[in-house]
Amino acid sequence: MSTAFASDNAAPAHPAALVALQQVNDGSAAAYGADEVTAHAADALRETFGCPDAEVLFTFTGTAANIIALASAVQPWQEILCSDIAHILVDEAGGPVRLSGAQLTRLPSSDGLIDPTALDRHAARRGPVHHSQPRIVSITQSTENGRVWPAPAMTQFVDHAHDLDLLVHVDGSRLANAVAALGVSPEEAIGDADIITVGGTKNGMLFGDALLVRTPRHFPGIRFVQKQIGHLASKNRFVAAQFLAFLRDDLWLRTATHANAQAAQLGAGFQRLGLRLACPVEANEVFVELDAETHRRLGEYYAVHQPDLEVPVVRFVCAWSTTDGEIDDVLNTLRGLL
Ligand SMILES: Cc1ncc(COP(=O)(O)O)c(C=O)c1O
CATH class of the missing domain: 3.40.640.10 (Type I PLP-dependent aspartate aminotransferase-like (Major domain))
Known part of the structure; x- marks a missing residue:
């Protein structure tokens, strides 16, 4: 996981x-x-x-x-x-x-x-x-x-x-x-x-x-x-x-700039997969609409948070350490589930 x-x-x-x-x-x-x-x-x-x-x-x-x-x-x-x-x-x-x-x-x-x-x-x-x-x-x-x-x-x-x-x-x-x-x-x-x-x-x-x-x-x-x-x-x-x-x-801004850029990349990747973003990606978090079954199956591989259990939106957070490889991996996993 x-x-x-x-x-x-x-x-x-x-x-x-x-x-x-x-x-x-x-x-x-x-x-x-x-x-x-x-x-x-x-x-x-x-x-x-x-x-x-x-x-x-x-x-x-x-x-x-x-x-x-x-x-x-x-x-x-x-x-x-x-x-x-x-x-x-x-x-x-x-x-x-x-x-x-x-x-x-x-x-x-x-x-x-x-x-x-x-x-x-x-x-x-x-x-x-x-x-x-x-x-x-x-x-x-x-x-x-x-x-x-x-x-x-x-x-x-x-x-x-x-x-x-x-x-x-x-x-x-x-x-x-x-x-x-x-x-x-x-x-x-x-x-x-x-x-x-x-x-x-x-x-x-x-x-x-x-x-x-x-x-x-x-x-x-x-x-x-x-x-x-x-x-x-x-x-x-x-x-x-x-x-x-x-x-x-400005290390604090460099780490944040990286996290933001990774989130933008992840959001764009979700959109290329045909997924809808629940709100614009402006900082280091990405909120994407996922149906319950896809979310459940993704949950077998990734720990991700659903802020409101009544709304089928899942949160992905990027950090100073998020790599391109991690983004490719999660997008590939999702591609396989959709
Ligand atoms: C917007 C916001 N404020 C405050 C906090 C609290 O931080 P901590 O977990 O260090 O208590 C969080 C943590 O997730 C947060 O997202």
């Missing part, structure tokens, strides 16, 4: 991540992020995203980064808005609700892309004591369906949310793929968002995501929340060293 397209989490770690770990494994260093490597990595993130005043936190997982961001933004009587397919809504086991105490409300979306006017109705409910009070909206770049917010749409969305006095969180577990796809600066890919989860693991690291907090005044106590949920790494230098290595010489 091949896991080649199961997830970018199934990919191996990039050799640069392992080298980075080895390089900082030299003697003792201050614990809990008070070390020099962590300081340098935080500076590198601030520089990359052009926000010299941002606070930077590191976590082991993207779920933790999302939860820390949201739980430190809201009171239990407030409301978090997100798309109907948001990872925080459907794939974090209710963690954001449990740890923030706040209501999570789904907004209609097109593959995770939300029309800014969808926020208006919720903002208008503010005031009466009977309603949860909207405080923050979370969007995902690139989205759970592998779509990318174009820079102008991102700016428009974030600005509209701010006009409505909503904070904006960007779940950037695959932010590198979006930046690479857009060909814009990292800053442009996130607009003026307040807090950003910057993915590392899916991008090729062994482990580690980061939080870029651009408006720290809105996230009081964020470091306490990080500690409470067990994501203040005592040996943080090993997370930070990987970020340093990936931000250096």
Whole structure:
């Protein structure tokens, strides 16, 4: 059974991540992020995203980064808005609700892309004591369906949310793929968002995501929340060293560019086989329509994910390590099944 397209989490770690770990494994260093490597990595993130005043936190997982961001933004009587397919809504086991105490409300979306006017109705409910009070909206770049917010749409969305006095969180577990796809600066890919989860693991690291907090005044106590949920790494230098290595010489964008290109190649291959793509391939994920029998038989060879069991669409994810040979193999296997 091949896991080649199961997830970018199934990919191996990039050799640069392992080298980075080895390089900082030299003697003792201050614990809990008070070390020099962590300081340098935080500076590198601030520089990359052009926000010299941002606070930077590191976590082991993207779920933790999302939860820390949201739980430190809201009171239990407030409301978090997100798309109907948001990872925080459907794939974090209710963690954001449990740890923030706040209501999570789904907004209609097109593959995770939300029309800014969808926020208006919720903002208008503010005031009466009977309603949860909207405080923050979370969007995902690139989205759970592998779509990318174009820079102008991102700016428009974030600005509209701010006009409505909503904070904006960007779940950037695959932010590198979006930046690479857009060909814009990292800053442009996130607009003026307040807090950003910057993915590392899916991008090729062994482990580690980061939080870029651009408006720290809105996230009081964020470091306490990080500690409470067990994501203040005592040996943080090993997370930070990987970020340093990936931000250096734009390795994070090179790995993402490769993953995106492989996904484009895979999508084109599916279309040549006469299969229909469920949505455009814009980053490193491909969603293809497969009837139940073909999916079942493919499942004998490949572990692939069907996000919604009621919809005959299967997800293929490419990573920094996806080879042309792996793409040829899966296309040949499918050709034999169709
Ligand atoms: C969009 C998105 N956000 C967050 C996460 C969470 O990352 P982790 O598995 O590291 O907790 C994932 C993981 O698949 C994801 O796809």
